[in-house]
Amino acid sequence: MGEKKITKPKKFGEEKMTEENKKKPNPIDIHVGSRVRLRRNMLGMSQEKLGENLGITFQQIQKYEKGTNRVGASRLQAIASILGVPVAFFFEDAPGQESSANRGFAEDASMAFAVEFCGSPEGLQLNRAFVKIADVKVRRRIIDLVKSLAADDLD
DSSP: OOOOOOOOOOOTTOOOOOHHHHSSOOHHHHHHHHHHHHHHHHTTOOHHHHHHHHTSOHHHHHHHHHTSSOOOHHHHHHHHHHHTSOGGGGGTTOTTOOOGGGSTTSOOTHHHHHHHHHTSHHHHHHHHHHHTOOOHHHHHHHHHHHHHHHHHHHO
């Protein structure tokens, strides 16, 4: 009988290294970087300002945000602290996560669209302007207006 080759199971995010994918950023690193960029933009913070707070260059922030450089655990903790979010924020909806069927009461996939919109230039502009409205009644009326316009759009 021939020998059976025993292979160990792949770990999460582990891929066989080839010349082609050595230079390609890992999907998790890209996702974490995009979430750093999303939160930084939501706060209206520049790459320079974030880098300054971390003691690194804005170019390094660019590399983190593109996923070309991996963010270490201690650096990610510092970024989370500066941006005012838990570290888990950077991993929400990451590739390879369990399916939504196994997520219990977690938010559904439609929330991913809302998060993506909030990070867009329009979403950021809308949120920044909305937050500046001090009168709660006016904010409620704006929400009602937007809902009615969205409902009309569906017709």
